[in-house]
Amino acid sequence: MPKVFQPTKESVEPSPVEEFTPKISEAREIKTLLEWVAPARPYRKKDRSYYTTIAVLVILLILIAILIREFLLIGVLLSLAFVSYVLAFVPPNDIGYKISTQGITIGDHFYFWHELESFWFKVKEGQAVLFVQTRLRFPGQLMLVLKIDQEIVKKEVAKFLPFHEIPRETIMDRWSESLQKHFPLEKTHF
Secondary structure, three states, X not given: OOOOOOOOHHHHOOOOOOOOOOOOOOOOOOOEEEEEEEEOOOOOOOOHHXXXXXXXXXXXXXXXXXXXXXXXXXXXXXXXHHHHHHHHHOOOOEEEEEEEOOEEEEOOEEEEHHHEEEEEEEEEOOEEEEEEEEOOOOOXXXXXXXXXXXXXXXXXXXXXXXXXXOOOOOXXXXXXXXXXXXXXXXXXXX
């Protein structure tokens, strides 16, 4: 006949729970690595030809919308024209950017490193910009306008995220760049 295991008194009693107290050496120190102030978005003052081209395109599209009796489209076109005018005319405010051991701070918004995927650099409107891909639905990418050396930023951010030269372009990216190249909204000055 097989023997039945009967627990002894010592094995039934739970062992005392030890409280976890982190040691100072185990806790990761929160430290600001880089900090600077720059515009909230890349900005370059547009010349008169930009506004004229936008106005002509919007008027042409409104006339087409009137012919096909799409009056809601007229409202959408006017609102898009207004937004593009405001973004081109009004310079952005300066905000603070901070890179720390915990994550990235842009103005009042903070993003932990585990919420971010990778980073790369690109020039927009004549300014160097750090792009950071996120794992969030919104925002999908962070744009940090650089006022400090790009190599210093690359060295610090590479400690936490992988660096990509420039991510693969989507069909939409190639299409929009082709439109900008063949139908510029403002004259290029050489």
